[in-house]
Amino acid sequence: MTAPLIQVRDLKVHFPVRRGLLGRPRGWVRAVDGVDFDVARGETLGVVGESGCGKSTLGRALLQLVDITHGSVRFDGQELVGLSPRRVRPLRRRMQLVFQDPFASLNPRMTVRDILSEPFVIHGLSRGAERELHGLLDVLGLPKDALERFPHEFSGGQRQRIGIARAIALRPELVVADEPLSALDVSIQAQIVNLLVELQRDRGLTYVFIAHDLKVVEYLSTRVAVMYLGRIVELAPARRLSQGARHPYTRALLSAVPVPDPTHPRTRQVLPGEPPSPMSPPGGCAFHPRCPQATERCRRESPPLYPVASGHSVACFLAEGDALGSTQASSLAGGSGVLAQPSSPG
């Protein structure tokens, strides 16, 4: 197997909560709190979780768009954490972000030509850009006269196509897509999903696909990481997820998704409560206050990610008995990082 395109080890992103602009921090939001995973070239890693679980921050951390508190992010073998902005810039070409809101992420005063040319200009690649632009319109199914028009002249679906065109203009290797479908209608979502699949096939893209919609994530992803309060609680091959999920939170998420079939048996497991604040996460396993299977141990200790099958690991003591050998376990789970209590960042 070739080296992974992305390697993340014990990644933490903590945001200070201040009173006033310059006040001393009153506390820290542990948006991402000790995360380990790899992304192989050409695969799609889906990241799911509810609001506040840290999935968007994780995506931005991969692209060095937020300050990393602790840990390591390697892109194609090169460490990104601590790299000066000047050294990051050439790498930026190779990794791009697609935003959720196609209405807010495109400058309303720029024509589509300006929007799509900008990446070429920034990276000093203006020569030959014109031909690339026409190619992009074609690939993305945008009308030929789109270049001279402004974002407001397009529908939501077309705007998201423009956002994707901007992201792939410089032929990046990695595309982080943060909820790219949630502002779109169902029939348009399916068009964009098909487009993302085609682009990946034709250009060998690697995706990190962040979404709250489990159905779409399962459909698009090779593997899926389920996040809860800043941590990955389960990482599994997408095809195993709906049948083989082990973490009680993953199971609850799956059973909470409304199924578009009125004859589907109503065995919905309704989880009590709501995700707690990432400012003061509960001790032990962060999920224990909502967990139907929590034991005394879950209140005290935080479970590491136990590998239970090839490419499948679960951060739950229930899976401890099925964990693969302990040497494998520590190498896959990234050592003690997952267990470590967050230190105050400085």
Place this chain on the structure above:
Amino acid sequence: MTVGTHPASAEPVLEVRGLTTELRLEDGPVRAVDGVSFSVPAGSTLGVVGESGCGKSLTALSVMRLVPEPPARIVAGEVRLRGVDLLSLPEARMREVRGRSLGMVFQEPMTSLNPVHTVGEQLAEGPRLHLGESRRRARERAVELLRTVGIPAPEERVDAYPHQLSGGMRQRVMIAMALACDPSLLIADEPTTALDVTVQAQILELLKRLQAERYMAVLLITHDLGVVAGQCDTVAVMYAGKVVEYAPVRELFAHPAHPYTAGLLRSIPSWDAARGGSAEGARPRLRAIPGMVPSLRQLPTGCAFRERCERAVDRCAQVAPALEVKRGAQLAACHHPVPTS
């Protein structure tokens, strides 16, 4: 219109006939709700489903006579609540109906609740105004209502302000407010769209339980076919201001008659479709509906869906299809409906 009272249903609580609401735009009026008819019996849920701009929310607002006027204006139709035609009521009477007989729940609880009043004050307002209750009795009722909608420690939460509650709790408070005067009809417009999926599941369960306990009629506006499948007895699918299919929920999902309904159902990535693909990414393509919803200002002649429709025939460009029975209790507005497979 050909929509009769649904065969399986008792006398409807809400009956809507030919409801038409115009939007008066600078370049002329468009019909954003165009001849919509449906009925909702007691204890039953009608789902109105469709994509943005199809007119589903404006339909709900028209039923409540809360359309923003201008630019919107109800120009035709009947809305009968327990036999009373709401469209001909004077505004003062309508306000009373809204307070007493209609409960409303909207998508974003934070913007629907008043931030400067406690939850208890807002819950007491309806009963004090419409049922003439004393301050003390209304407060007791507020605590009861909070308990009914599953808010822990209701005696304390009754004095909380909306910003002190989570999104799920605020939506529970909205539902409590909607129920305060024991309405016969609950109108819920995307009540769970702003919520996380585990909280959505809680709210959907709550709505079902309350409906069963109180035998309310529910008009549920949503874009989510999963929510429709789990909550509704009957479904009205809207496209470009019109109801294009109207059917009992099982029939609709088992064999949609309108190509638009069929297309919507196919657009949802299903667990099966995902499992059918290989891990290497050779997934079956989703069968997306081509094109996009036409602007109401530039609707095609005949059927508004025909330019995106794979089953369109010549007649579709000439005559707008009427909503009529296609099989059993299933109605569709289509010249060339999808056959049962």
